[in-house]
Amino acid sequence: MSDSRKYDILVWGATSFTGTRLVEYLALNSPPGTRVALGGRNKSKLEGVKQSLAAKLADVAIDIGAMDIVVGDSADLGRLCEIVAQTKVVASTVGPYTVYGSELVRACVTEGTDYCDITGEFPWVKRMHRELNDEAVSKNVHIASMCGFDCIPADLGCFMLAQYARDELNQPLQHAKGSIVGIRGGVSGGTLATLVNQISVERKLLWRKLKSMLSSNSDGRSSASRQANVPSKSFQWGIIHYDDALQRWQTFWIMSMVNSQTAGWAGRTLNYGPGFSYSESMSARNLIHAIGIAVGLLYGLLLMMFGPTRYILYALKIVPRPGEGPSEEFTRNGFFSLHLEASTASGAVYGKVSGTSDPGYGETITYMGESALCLAFDRDKKFRPGVYPPSVIMGAALLRRLRDKGCQFDVGRAPIAAVAIASDQGSKKEQ
Numbered sequence: 001m002s003d004s005r006k007y008d009i010l011v012w013g014a015t016s017f018t019g020t021r022l023v024e025y026l027a028l029n030s031p032p033g034t035r036v037a038l039g040g041r042n043k044s045k046l047e048g049v050k051q052s053l054a055a056k057l058a059d060v061a062i063d064i065g066a067m068d069i070v071v072g073d074s075a076d077l078g079r080l081c082e083i084v085a086q087t088k089v090v091a092s093t094v095g096p097y098t099v100y101g102s103e104l105v106r107a108c109v110t111e112g113t114d115y116c117d118i119t120g121e122f123p124w125v126k127r128m129h130r131e132l133n134d135e136a137v138s139k140n141v142h143i144a145s146m147c148g149f150d151c152i153p154a155d156l157g158c159f160m161l162a163q164y165a166r167d168e169l170n171q172p173l174q175h176a177k178g179s180i181v182g183i184r185g186g187v188s189g190g191t192l193a194t195l196v197n198q199i200s201v202e203r204k205l206l207w208r209k210l211k212s213m214l215s216s217n218s219d220g221r222s223s224a225s226r227q228a229n230v231p232s233k234s235f236q237w238g239i240i241h242y243d244d245a246l247q248r249w250q251t252f253w254i255m256s257m258v259n260s261q262t263a264g265w266a267g268r269t270l271n272y273g274p275g276f277s278y279s280e281s282m283s284a285r286n287l288i289h290a291i292g293i294a295v296g297l298l299y300g301l302l303l304m305m306f307g308p309t310r311y312i313l314y315a316l317k318i319v320p321r322p323g324e325g326p327s328e329e330f331t332r333n334g335f336f337s338l339h340l341e342a343s344t345a346s347g348a349v350y351g352k353v354s355g356t357s358d359p360g361y362g363e364t365i366t367y368m369g370e371s372a373l374c375l376a377f378d379r380d381k382k383f384r385p386g387v388y389p390p391s392v393i394m395g396a397a398l399l400r401r402l403r404d405k406g407c408q409f410d411v412g413r414a415p416i417a418a419v420a421i422a423s424d425q426g427s428k429k430e431q
Helices: 017-029 043-056 077-084 102-111 122-138 152-169 189-201 203-214 223-227 256-270 287-305 307-315 328-332 359-377 395-404
Strands: 007-012 036-040 068-071 087-092 114-117 142-144 175-184 241-243 248-251 278-284 335-344 347-355 386-388 408-412
Touching (some): 007 359, 017 043, 017 359, 036 043, 077 087, 102 114, 102 122, 114 359, 122 142, 122 386, 152 175, 152 408, 256 278, 278 287, 328 359, 359 395
Parallel strands (some): 007 036, 036 068, 114 142, 142 386, 175 278
Antiparallel strands (some): 241 248
16 A cells, blocks of 8 residues: 555544544554544544643654544545545444444445454444455455454464464364453443444344353354364363363353354464364353353343343443443553463364453553554555454464564463453452
8 A cells, every 4th residue: 555645544433432542552652653643523522632642642752732633424435435545544443333334444445445443243344244345355455353352362362373283283273262261351331332232233143142152062163163073072061161171160251252253254264274163251260150150241231232221220330331431540450361272183272362451441452553553564465355353364463563562472282371260350460
């Protein structure tokens, strides 16, 4: 892509809780001279974000006060085309993406502009793939969705395992599983709004996926895995099960549905192995604790699905409204740890992905910021054009960037220590 474009990165939705923090991250971590613009539909709010960040970050390589502001509406395709034609990369934080994201992606493909987002709305991403992938490939455009905590740890984690198995063992992967063994983090109102919208729009599909997970006969493998006669080995599981390798009870993890679909899609696209699939769960202290976590999460989702109960939760400040989120101190004190295990014909390989801040905000901002910078400055012939998860498009380049920023992505033949328990709520980080 030509450097003649006015901006390197446009942060679309810069007034959102996550968008403001993404602008701050880029100001602190971009190479000198990086041209960043702030975009959204409300000029006065965008000006307010720029002024507050300029006062907060007076001494950074990028002059926030000099950042341009571009204004448009997510439903105005013509205006969006005018906007995205000015930038090399669009980094969008405007969700729910099912409602506000389609025209922006369409504009990026039309104008030959690369794009990344932090959606976890897998059905929407697949729809964008069906509608726009062929055009994106023909124009060499890269549309990388799910570049936040949804779904970088699982997506790049499985990419890392497959790369290791191929390079060190000359073996394909058969199946991979992940367990959240430690986590502490908050949630923003925007994330909850996106989750509620996804449940409402895709209720039947999500229910089918959940019923499959609830089945005690489920082994975590895809139908392709079974048809390929890939052995399930030690990966037998239901929604609550005991993991022999971790020696811990496993339970429902709220992000498992989107992560399993995303990592599975990437694995099929990049050919990790015949019938490759991925399953995910959360570690608990014991069986009673595992049941309690599953019931609590499912009950919480049920309450958020209906307007009257959702209004009560907002009124009582049990959950944040859109635009609200965890404090900076809470974000700094968060963490997560994902343990990975994959089977090959010659034995298992293990991985660990972890972060040292709130996964939904601290780590997500790092993942999204580095994804945008990767598209803007690292793009080469190895990048795969189209509408795909980040591992398919950026792969090793993004993995290298995240490791350089201190994000842990470790892999080897032996299990990698993981001692925290997910539902201890981070009373202490891993030692």
